[in-house]
Amino acid sequence: MELKHFIDTQDFTKAELLDLIKLIRLIKQADKQGATPKLLEGASLAMLFEEPSTRTRISFEVGMTELGGHALYLKPGEIHLGVRESLSDTAQVISRYVDVIMARTLKHETMLGLVENATVPVINGLTDYNHPTQVVCDVLTMIEHAPEGKKLEDFNVTFVGDATNVLSSLMFICTRLGMNFTHAAPKKYQAPDAWMEIAKANCKQSGGSIRVMEDPIDAVKDADFIYTDLWWWVGQEDEIPERRAAFMPRYQVNMDLIEHAPEHVKFMHCLPASRGVEATDEVMDSDHSIIFDQAENRLHTEKGLLVWLVYPHLKKASAEQKAVHAGQIVDFLESHF
Numbered sequence: 550m551e552l553k554h555f556i557d558t559q560d561f562t563k564a565e566l567l568d569l570i571k572l573i574r575l576i577k578q579a580d581k582q583g584a585t586p587k588l589l590e591g592a593s594l595a596m597l598f599e600e601p602s603t604r605t606r607i608s609f610e611v612g613m614t615e616l617g618g619h620a621l622y623l624k625p626g627e628i629h630l631g632v633r634e635s636l637s638d639t640a641q642v643i644s645r646y647v648d649v650i651m652a653r654t655l656k657h658e659t660m661l662g663l664v665e666n667a668t669v670p671v672i673n674g675l676t677d678y679n680h681p682t683q684v685v686c687d688v689l690t691m692i693e694h695a696p697e698g699k700k701l702e703d704f705n706v707t708f709v710g711d712a713t714n715v716l717s718s719l720m721f722i723c724t725r726l727g728m729n730f731t732h733a734a735p736k737k738y739q740a741p742d743a744w745m746e747i748a749k750a751n752c753k754q755s756g757g758s759i760r761v762m763e764d765p766i767d768a769v770k771d772a773d774f775i776y777t778d779l780w781w782w783v784g785q786e787d788e789i790p791e792r793r794a795a796f797m798p799r800y801q802v803n804m805d806l807i808e809h810a811p812e813h814v815k816f817m818h819c820l821p822a823s824r825g826v827e828a829t830d831e832v833m834d835s836d837h838s839i840i841f842d843q844a845e846n847r848l849h850t851e852k853g854l855l856v857w858l859v860y861p862h863l864k865k866a867s868a869e870q871k872a873v874h875a876g877q878i879v880d881f882l883e884s885h886f
């Protein structure tokens with residue numbers, strides 16, 4: 550079985566992504582009945598973080614435990630990741646200990662370096678370029694909250710705000726699946742040409758559509774889902790006054806903007822959020838908001854991803870083989886100690 554990594558949704562076809570979402574839904578159904586199968590019994594996950602995390606860290610660790618496995622949290626600065634040891638050596642060594650690696654790296658190149666050298670599956674838990682696990686979870690959440698009878702290919706998704714790593718992944722997966730995607734932002738903060746080229750190529754294949762515009766009111770008028778993300782991130786503190794001036798108040802998701810969308814519109818945010826900045830409390834805590842269902846779905850998504858990538862590679866010894874090995878070891882211990 551070929552080794553598969555999960556670094557970019559662009560590495561997968563529409564059919565593969567929809568199959569993954571079907572698997573996640575089966576695992577979620579099992580979880581809701583208290584019947585999660587222990588498919589990864591005895592398996593280990595290394596979680597490498599160069600940045601802090603709440604959702605990614607907890608959902609992967611809890612997910613692995615619920616599947617019968619074990620997760621190691623290797624927090625920023627805890628291991629040699631390109632410092633005092635080459636990335637290649639670290640990736641090869643970790644691969645000898647664990648069955649799967651999940652990493653959050655500052656630079657996308659670090660993620661690609663891990664993939665190049667690891668001999669177990671690597672899952673991208675966010676880089677400066679993208680956040681693929683988040684957006685698989687987002688599509689699952691959209692399917693669960695779509696207007697009754699509406700086909701996935703007819704979903705209208707509008708992202709209002711900065712061209713973040715979540716935006717790149719969201720526009721890629723939505724266009725790959727054939728949805729209609731709109732980005733509304735001031736010119737300077739709109740999706741770059743390179744991302745637009747990828748999204749347009751996806752649309753050509755899938756029949757989806759992609760638009761970028763400055764007017765947020767026009768952008769939300771047919772939206773089934775309005776999504777936003779932080780306007781600045783760690784390392785962009787110097788830009789806060791300029792960014793605040795560019796986005797506020799026009800691009801804030803508040804009730805005035807929601808009222809320009811269809812009545813059924815749902816509000817999404819990957820979190821963490823700066824409440825009162827990119828979205829108001831009134832919206833985040835309204836009936837339109839599905840942000841906590843979205844956050845919960847990270848857990849089900851991580852479990853689906855882990856099973857999808859790891860289960861096919863686990864060594865599955867028969868009861869007879871296990872008994873033979875246990876017998877040999879016990880005989881040795883009893884005759885020597």
Ligand code: CP
Binds near residue numbers: 820
């Ligand atoms: N959405 C998300 O990735 O959250 P964390 O940064 O808390 O992991």
